Amino acid sequence: MPAETKPVSAPPAKAVGRDAHWSKKMARLRARQLPEHTLVICDDQEAKARVDAAALELSRWRMVDAEAGRESSEETRRTEQELQSAQAGFKAAAVELTFRALPRPILDGLIKRFPPSEAQAEDGDAWDPERFPAALIEAAHVERDDRGNAVEGMSEEDAQELLDSWPVAESNALFAAAWQAQQIVRTSTVELGKG
Template identity: 40%
Template sequence: MSRPTQAKRPSSSTSSGEGAWAAKMERLRRRARPQNRLRVCDDDELRQRYDDAEQAARRARFVAEANPGDELAARQATDADSGRDQALSALDAASEFLTFRALPRPVLEDLLAEHPPTEQQAEQQAIFNADTFPAALVSAASVDGMSQEEAEELLNGWSAPDANSLWDAAWQVQQESRVELGKG
């Protein structure tokens, strides 16, 4: 004669473990995808003024940290930081910013599949069509709503270094990892 089996109740440790996992999974789902921001500023004088102010602030902080009791060095570091902040504000006001966000993996893979390399490009081990994919990616990754036609216009109309910076801003964010393997 066999005994009827009873449904096994989850122990409280199993329930709390499941709850902890559910909370962790929810946090993982809510993670924001990485973003890159490209500054576009044609005012060389403002860019140079900011670079100079940043270097001066770095030097002043170094001197202040090397001389902890020196009030003059501390005040000079504070003044240099303030000068850097003012130069940055002026640079920001004269700049346009383009923001790019990492695409979900399946979306990026679909985009790559839509722009396969030509035979000649494939022979050189390209993973996408260099003539069509860059504008498609820039557009797809744009947080600002840039169309593919607008991306193509900028990539073709800007100087090579500026166009490369635009491409890099959209491509590099696709390669950014914020996880690491480690020993637990």
């Protein structure tokens, strides 16, 4: 008489949780850096124009090189250097404000801290549009010193001052940059290795 076989049961959940493969994957997921978005502000219109002109000139020379069937001409290399110089000038004239995504519970708490009034809610606002933007900017702003170390950044008062004193389009861009950091999606539905 053949030996009776017992059905194979699934391993206990705790054992699966301790599985080395899953532990490594969880460690990688926990170690991910939060996404960031940077707003670049440059009041030097000449610096912007120099970058645009050098980029356009470089495109022209690259087309000339391609039509001539050559790698890179002397003019192309010179124009590449001009573009790098123009970009360095732009970077020196520009101010960058970097915003980092907040963990979901922190963002949810911030939104709850600044609920819309009844009238604002009737207008479709999810938060108080007068107070929430400065709070989000302060909470999401990331400031680094020359060595890349995090240092104290923009306060809520600083953010409100900028929102109130800048033109509407720039004020909106400041809030949009902080909000955009909250909307960055780095996931993909691409299935690797499937053909």
